Amino acid sequence: xxxxxxxxxxxxxxxxxxxxxxxxxxxxxxxxxxxxxxxxxxxxxxxxxxxxxxxxxxxxxxxxxxxxxxxxxxxxxxxxxxxxxxxxxxxxxxxxxxxxxxxxxxxxxxxxxxxxxxxxxxxxxxxxxxxxxxxxxxxxxxxxxxxxxxxxxxxxxxxxxxxxxxxxxxxxxxxxxxxxxxxxxxxxxxxxxxxxxxxxxxxxxxxxxxxxxxxxxxxxxxxxxxxxxxxxxxxxxxxxxxxxxxxxxxxxxxxxxxxxxxxxxxxxxxxxxxxxxxxxxxxxxxxxxxxxxxxxxxxxxxxxxxxxxxxxxxxxxxxxxxxxxxxxxxxxxxxxxxxxxxxxxxxxxxxxxxxxxxxxxxxxxxxxxxxxxxxxxxxxxxxxxxxxxxxxxxxxxxxxxxxxxxxxxxxx
Numbered sequence: 121x122x123x124x125x126x127x128x129x130x131x132x133x134x135x136x137x138x139x140x141x142x143x144x145x146x147x148x149x150x151x152x153x154x155x156x157x158x159x160x161x162x163x164x165x166x167x168x169x170x171x172x173x174x175x176x177x178x179x180x181x182x183x184x185x186x187x188x189x190x191x192x193x194x195x196x197x198x199x200x201x202x203x204x205x206x207x208x209x210x211x212x213x214x215x216x217x218x219x220x221x222x223x224x225x226x227x228x229x230x231x232x233x234x235x236x237x238x239x240x241x242x243x244x245x246x247x248x249x250x251x252x253x254x255x256x257x258x259x260x261x262x263x264x265x266x267x268x269x270x271x272x273x274x275x276x277x278x279x280x281x282x283x284x285x286x287x288x289x290x291x292x293x294x295x296x297x298x299x300x301x302x303x304x305x306x307x308x309x310x311x312x313x314x315x316x317x318x319x320x321x322x323x324x325x326x327x328x329x330x331x332x333x334x335x336x337x338x339x340x341x342x343x344x345x346x347x348x349x350x351x352x353x354x355x356x357x358x359x360x361x362x363x364x365x366x367x368x369x370x371x372x373x374x375x376x377x378x379x380x381x382x383x384x385x386x387x388x389x390x391x392x393x394x395x396x397x398x399x400x401x402x403x404x405x406x407x408x409x410x411x412x413x414x415x416x417x418x419x420x421x422x423x424x425x426x427x428x429x430x431x432x433x434x435x436x437x438x439x440x441x442x443x444x445x446x447x448x449x450x451x452x453x454x455x456x457x458x459x460x461x462x463x464x465x466x467x468x469x470x471x472x473x474x475x476x477x478x479x480x481x482x483x484x485x486x487x488x489x490x491x492x493x494x495x496x497x498x499x500x501x502x503x504x505x506x507x508x509x510x511x512x513x514x515x516x517x518x519x520x521x522x523x524x525x526x527x528x529x530x531x532x
Contacts, residue, residue: 142514146531147530147531148531151531152483152497152531153489153528155223155518155526156526157218159224160523160526161523161524162523164227172209173212175522176204177198177201178521178522179501180203180502182257182505183259184261184506184507185263185506186509186511189266193219193221193511194220194512195217196511197218197228197295198507199276202254202283214227214230215228215293216228218518218527220514229297229299231249231251232249232299235249240253250302251300251302253284255282258282258333259377259506260280260282260332261278262276262277262336262343263277264292270292271294271296272296275294275295276295277343278292279334289317289320290304290357305357307361309362312365313363320363322352323353331348332347333376335378335379335380338382341358342356342359346378354368369389369404370389373392375392375434376392377438377451382444384466384471386471388401389403392432392433400415401416401476403471414475416464416476417477417478418478419462419478421433421451422453422456438453439452439504439506443510445512448466449463452499452508456480458496458497460480461482462479463480464477483497483530483532494526494528497528504521514529
């Protein structure tokens with residue numbers, strides 16, 4: 121069904137009606153609860169790894185994506201590891217799926233044999249069996265639906281290999297495969313957008329980038345991708361691998377989170393930095409191509425305290441995302457005590473050029489429906505990133521932060 125929105129590319133994707141299909145474990149608005157899973161990630165650790173190795177998929181600066189083809193209610197799929205030598209664990213080459221229909225965790229895309237510690241080709245970033253290095257995923261995981269060419273249960277899209285010298289490309293994992301199932305998106309584009317060895321280019325004079333921040337564009341059938349540090353381009357990558365370069369929405373992101381309001385055709389970068397720097401939203405109107413910094417008014421999400429005691433504004437840790445059903449950008453702010461849901465709401469007029477209003481909402485544990493669950497909101501080691509996700513089929517947010525604790529579900 122074609123949308124009447126201002127985005128001419130957008131085609132509405134109709135999710136199942138949450139009110140008709142929502143499980144009874146999803147709490148009412150204003151509450152959070154444990155997801156009553158029937159097992160834990162440690163229970164499904166492949167035999168080539170130890171149960172404790174599963175911690176890496178949550179602790180090592182990692183992300184998730186929601187795959188709606190996985191089951192009737194979909195699944196939240198986690199991927200990431202990295203720093204295997206310094207953190208004392210093997211590189212965890214797998215995807216980990218939380219099936220919302222069965223409430224079971226499962227490990228997918230597992231290599232047939234374990235790879236020796238750090239035995240990855242410097243040229244290709246792959247292990248001897250051809251499986252890719254699994255680094256920190258930050259905000260670089262997205263969904264490749266079946267209709268776009270993903271696997272029967274969808275595929276996970278991993279943008280780049282952050283913080284490493286390995287090839288900066290786009291990996292896919294077909295989550296219907298118990299073993300392996302990895303491939304690489306063949307990239308094409310204008311001269312200079314894709315360079316030797318199927319790599320992305322974010323700067324005129326260099327290959328690759330730094331830590332990724334990405335967002336899915338359902339109307340255009342692809343993903344927007346940006347990076348932190350100094351760079352020249354923001355990229356759009358289509359489902360076919362066509363890469364289009366645009367002038368960087370902000371050419372020097374210290375820390376940032378990328379959000380897309382599809383109905384209004386607005387690509388939004390929530391910019392980071394230090395407390396002394398104005399906290400801004402940089403909005404590109406994709407219809408006109410104009411870009412403008414606008415103020416964030418009200419209760420701006422908190423800074424994140426670093427180990428040395430200083431504060432920096434770290435929006436990428438909050439899992440910020442535009443939620444059409446709520447009419448706002450929403451994230452989970454773990455720096456407040458207790459943690460709060462932060463909402464950033466557009467103005468009624470001129471959202472591409474006027475200030476947006478930020479507020480915080482404290483949720484209450486759903487004692488009635490989750491009497492034995494945790495009454496504390498859990499956060500992930502080293503930040504939630506996109507482990508905090510809106511799930512359309514549930515009409516709620518889910519976050520999973522540990523291999524030995526239950527995920528949590530939030531209704532706003």
